[in-house]
Amino acid sequence: MTYIAPTREQLFVLDHVVGMAELRASERFSSAEADMVEAIVDGAGRFAEGEFAPLNTVGDREGVKLFEGQVRMPAGFGEAYRAYVDNGWGSIAAPADFGGQGMPVSLATVAQECLGSANMAFALCPMLTVGAIEALTHHGSADQQAQYLPHLSSGNWTGTMNLTEPQAGSDVGALRTMATPVGDGSFKIKGTKIFITFGDHDMTENIVHLVLARTPGAPAGTKGISLFLVPKYRLDADGKPGAFNDVRPASVEHKLGIHASPTCVLSFGDDDDCIGHLIGAEGAGMRAMFTMMNNARLNVGLQGVQVAERASQQALAYARDRVQSARAGSGSHTSVAIIEHPDVRRMLLRSRALTQAIRALVYYAFGQLDRAALGDTEAARRLELLTPLAKAYGTDIGTEVASLNVQVHGGMGFIEETGAAQHYRDIRIAAIYEGTNGIQAADLVGRKLGLEGGATVARLLHDIRADAGHEVHLLRLAELVSEVVAWMHSHDSVDDRLAGSYPLLTMLSVATAGWLMARQEHVATAMLNAGEGDPTFLKNKIAAARYYCDVIVPEACGLAVAARAGAGALYALSDEELAA
Amino acid sequence: MTYIAPTREQLFVLDHVVGMAELRASERFSSAEADMVEAIVDGAGRFAEGEFAPLNTVGDREGVKLFEGQVRMPAGFGEAYRAYVDNGWGSIAAPADFGGQGMPVSLATVAQECLGSANMAFALCPMLTVGAIEALTHHGSADQQAQYLPHLSSGNWTGTMNLTEPQAGSDVGALRTMATPVGDGSFKIKGTKIFITFGDHDMTENIVHLVLARTPGAPAGTKGISLFLVPKYRLDADGKPGAFNDVRPASVEHKLGIHASPTCVLSFGDDDDCIGHLIGAEGAGMRAMFTMMNNARLNVGLQGVQVAERASQQALAYARDRVQSARAGSGSHTSVAIIEHPDVRRMLLRSRALTQAIRALVYYAFGQLDRAALGDTEAARRLELLTPLAKAYGTDIGTEVASLNVQVHGGMGFIEETGAAQHYRDIRIAAIYEGTNGIQAADLVGRKLGLEGGATVARLLHDIRADAGHEVHLLRLAELVSEVVAWMHSHDSVDDRLAGSYPLLTMLSVATAGWLMARQEHVATAMLNAGEGDPTFLKNKIAAARYYCDVIVPEACGLAVAARAGAGALYALSDEELAA
Structure with a gap:
């Protein structure tokens, strides 16, 4: 079952829920003209259909492997990622000063939706990179921005978020990773982080880890936490990836779903040679991390949209194709496509209504983010209010619709080759991570x-x-x-x-x-x-x-x-x- | 995480929901004395904990394999099944005339619950055998009963139900498998069945397939369907398994869950040498199959109880063990076990309430079955009414509670080694099969x-x-x-x-x-x-x-x-x- 991007629906929501016309009336988003928006939405859909979707099953079956200290992606992922970078899909909403297109985030959301519907596991990589871009944009020094943002905006380098440790999950304040000043303004990082999404891979020449750690003598709890920029390879004098920075994937997890997304245990400073750079002030790590995390929460809500859309499409296609039983009460003995049966139709309409509803909710929230960026403080407050709703309700619905798709398939839904089960497995994490x-x-x-x-x-x-x-x-x-x-x-x-x-x-x-x-x-x-x-x-x-x-x-x-x-x-x- | 049978709860439900005292007041169930009931409930729990539970993870990881035309069970399953037979756990409610103990079905239900909580995939094998016993008890000839029932009651042989074909799923009437009279009263069977649970395995010396097929010239639809008894090995003059009966597992499915339950494509009569014996009258196959299916539906509802119980136990144990964050509003900064946090506690109480509720509903329905067997026609009607509720609501709740268990585990719930994901995968089929x-x-x-x-x-x-x-x-x-x-x-x-x-x-x-x-x-x-x-x-x-x-x-x-x-x-x- 292939994926077809819901381009018309996405444009309708951008126009009538987000209010793209109002956004483009501002100077900042004036380049988001109707033609341009349409071209981006259309292009993102075609790209996701053609490059990411065909790798969804491959990624699930093959999974990622840790080999000679390096995570290896499944066949075809490196090439597809290269095409993603070359086509500029990562830079839609990235800052124009650093090579991005400076478009509304709500527009970039459409591209992210398409990529994730096509391949949820793969699309996590760009999603995490966006978080790193935001953290550096808001909290990085001018030097850090100049050195890193162009490469992250283009997607040539990818980003990660490093919060969790074995004893510090929901309770981030309990983390123990240490950052000790070296004397030249940089820090030596030592510690172990778990559940690091795309913590390592072989698709780009560098990876930029954003790492929460404690400085010596820092107070207990979240107040003592600072944020550090820790590249996999240090930048040389030309700003190019040079010496290895002593960050190693210790293992990758064996998970229920998103098998093509490497979930790593990352070990920092095994050889006492891992250098990190403070982002913002000491002790301000949680604030910076929340910048990333709030938007990441919307993006996780968007994963609910992604999988609900994909699952709805698959259910509808199967229900039109599968012939079984005459329609009850029709007087006919001729078997019909199961879409004719009322309870199957109920599941299809329910799936569609829920999918459209969470798309509207999540896009609307991203629209408030764009309005907030234009100085609309009411929108900023509404965004804060809507963020937990978009994340939790969006992912609950994603899970429900994936389950309805399995159900519409009957016995075939339980067979892995059908693909319905993969969506059901993949989306289950979304109600858990990012809070x-x-x-x-x-x-x-x-x-x-x-x-x-x-x-x-x-x-x-x-x-x-x-x-x-x-x-x-x-x-x-x-x-x-x-x-x-x-x-x-x-x-x-x-x-x-x-x-x-x-x-x-x-x-x-x-x-x-x-x-x-x-x-x-x-x-x-x-x-x-x-x-x-x-x-x-x-x-x-x-x-x-x-x-x-x-x-x-x-x-x-x-x-x-x-x-x-x-x-x-x-x-x-x-x-x-x-x-x- | 181990399984602990909820013996006290099960006895309470038998006493106060099923009404075991009323049942044992009848002559038929007079042997179900309080001490005996308690011994059976207690013994079944200990057996399931000790023999079936340790194989649950093994079965999931290893799965079943088709090798040299024969399904091979995972390591340890053959021995555990032998212990099950030797201890008489299969014969609790089997007819006393054929070696069974003749106890109430509601009592056998407790044993089946324990086995399935311990190992849902494995427990499907006894569950299908019960269906074959019922079909033969109600519809088999005296000869068929004498030849097959003692071996099925003891569990020395196992049974299967063969309905589904690729074009005939929910619409059983569309099946095409043919049964052609040979002239000596028996039939030659030819056709392919799919989704046959425990359609083949290497744990017993014979397997008794109950197969729906059409006879030549039979009317279209369900009226033309007859039920046949098709052993894997024909019985010799001494009633022992002899010549191979031309039934072959063509493949086993690669499924989302219940990996230790072989789901077979069965090919009957590839060499035109598969002999079947008519059960009941020609054209009466659907009626006979409904005898099996109705009770099987209750048993599938019971699978919801099984997995909900297991998942609830695991969630509670994890929530008591996992320490994370201080309790909000407590004024303390000391981290507590997550069972202290209100929303975690909500999930635990919800899981428990739902689990007990579906246990009550399913046991109550089985109790109506026992009362119906005593001639209570009101109970028979109520059973009919409750059967779809027990099956559908029971399995919906099983799925929900398995999902809550994943959620209580947070990120660990998504890691396969934790085991929570297995329950979530296993139970998903229950809302689909048996209607x-x-x-x-x-x-x-x-x-x-x-x-x-x-x-x-x-x-x-x-x-x-x-x-x-x-x-x-x-x-x-x-x-x-x-x-x-x-x-x-x-x-x-x-x-x-x-x-x-x-x-x-x-x-x-x-x-x-x-x-x-x-x-x-x-x-x-x-x-x-x-x-x-x-x-x-x-x-x-x-x-x-x-x-x-x-x-x-x-x-x-x-x-x-x-x-x-x-x-x-x-x-x-x-x-x-x-x-x-």
Whole structure:
């Protein structure tokens, strides 16, 4: 089953959810003209279809190998990555001062979606590089930017994020990797990091590791953490990769999915010869890392979109092709394609509605990032609020749609050759990394609800209500969310609030996505009435929006009880009693 | 992570949900005395822990191999299977006339649960054999019973079910395998079957295939299908396995999970020398197959219990062991075991509540099977109604709890060595085989709601309401289910009813399981007040019931809108428009 980029849908969302016309009205994004946007969206889709998609199965079966101290990528990946660099797909939103195209991030998001739908494991490499670019853009010195950004923007070098250690997962503050000053302004790095995505590979001539570490005497916890730039090969006098910098992949993990994405244990300074350069101030590492991480969270939410899109396409194609049983109640004895059967059709429409809904939510969040870059502080606050929703709800939906695709395939879905199982395996990590979805829910309740004293979430709920019109279920959900939020604001117990954090996250996500779907439906209806656009596409958009608002939104209303049930039931038994 | 059989919980459910005391009051089950039941439950748990559990990881990694025309099981499986036979674990509910112990099926269910929790792939072999025993018990001739049942009851031979062909999956009536009379009363079988679980292996000296095939001139569709007994080796004059019967495994599938369960393509009669024996009358094959299939559906629902139990145990153990971050709002900076964090605790309680709920539902259904065997026709009807619920809801929950276990493990959950991923992979097939969950929903709406003109479902809803007491959410859900059922009864459109079938199935399942949980809570509370039983166990039971009734039940209320939305939204677009 091949991948076909949903170009028309992506352009519609850029126009009517992100608001590309408003973005290009600014000087900064004036080059994002309609023709240019269309060419980029179209080109990215064709590139992903042609270069990344054919390697998805190969990557899964062959996996990565650690051989003679170096991670080896599966056959064909090096060449495809080279084509990615040569075509400039990595530089869409990279800073224009350093060789990038300076386009809106929401536009680069389309390219990232296509690459990840085509090959989720492979697309993690560019995704991590974007994080490194952002960290250096915001926190690097002028020298660091000049030395590294052009190579990262082009994709000639790739980037990594090094946070996790065995005892320091969600609790980053517990990390132990040390950075000791050498005297010349640089540091010697020593320590072991785990779960490092694309921590090593053989596709580029250098890899730029961004590493969280402690300096001697630094305070405990997150305040004592600094961020360091640690290249795999040190730069020589000409700024080219030279001497090996004592960073080694100690092993690669054997994982449920994304087999073509090397997840490395990285060992820094085994020979006491690993040099790192401080990014920003000492002790400011977590702030810099959050710059990367927040956008990375949106990008992980986008992985939900990627796999949901791919899985939806595969399910639809199979359901049209597979003939089985006559249609019940039809009076006919002739077998039909299973797309005719109501419950199969339910799964297909559900998949499509969920996929479009999370695309709208994630793209909208990226659009707020672009608006924030233009100085829109309200957009900046909304982005903060939406980030945990996009990450957690996006990945939950990615997992659900991948599972629906397996189900539509029946017995064939369980056979690895079909490919449906790979999507189901691949996407399962997305609800875990970049902060588990539980951490996202805690972030929502612990930090984001309180933004501007609650005004940020109140504004969003106001906007949803204002546009909801006659959408009774959406209005009801917005009402329930408001009640839960008010309950959260008035409850001092952290336990009580956290106990309801996950149900609230889902409810608010569905309300927001439902709002964006309803808005798109209005646009589509108006266009249809005016005789504009492709009527089939517009009718599909309306059908997906209706399904979302009429089925998914009422489901989410069922979570309201749990959202404000408090923590009493959770702690009614002691740990020992629970385990007895 | 080892498996510990939940013996106390299983005995509690047998006593207070199945009603073992009532069963043993009958002559037929009088040998199921309390001591005997306890010994069997306890012994089955210890056996599963000691013999089957240690092979779970081995089986997953090594898988099965087809070598020189014979499926080879992973190391250790042959010995463990021999121990299973020697200990008599296969014969608990097998007919006493043929070497079985004649105990209630609900008691054998406990043993099957333990085996499957320990090793889901392995336990499929006994599970299929039970199906063959049932088919022969109900439909076989006296000769067939005498020749085959003792060996199947002991487990010395194993059984298979052969329905599926490439073009005949859910639509069994489309099968093409032929059975041609030889003249001596036997038939020559020719055809290819796919997805045959334990279709071949090297653990026993014979395998008894039950094969659906057509006789020459038989009518099209299911009416022309007959059931045949096809041994791998024909029986000689002494009733011992003799000449090879021309049945060959052509290949074994490469699957997402249950790697130690050989899923075979079986080729019958390549050399025109495969002899089969008709079971029952010609054309009565589907009826006989449904005897096997209905109980197999309960057993597949039980697989949901098996994996949910195992996954819940693993999640709890990890959450107690893994230390990460201080508890939010506690004022302390000391890291705690993650079981302390509210959202982790939510996942653990949810897992436990769901696991106990589906155990109650599935055991209760098996209890109706035992009552039906005693001549209770109301129980027989209720069993029919509950079968699709136990199968579909049981497996949906198995999948959800396996996923929660992965999530509780964080990044480690995605690493295969942890073992959480295996459960997630293994259980995914259960929502598909023995009739996809969509087929179960169609069965509920198409056949089961109409049993006794609707009286069967009305009686169940009446019982739920009568016991619900002050359970406001349960009463509300029962009310909503009644409304949906009334809507279904009054709607002629098959499409409309099928469109809402899956949401209704979930709602009715949750209402029934919630009822059984609430009933257990009442018993536990009374025992606690009376100073009977283990207070920690009883408090756990109450906590799980409360979580189910206060969180899971309200969630299900959110499905009511979708259940009676009708099919309009599903068919608003044509197939071509959907795919455009």
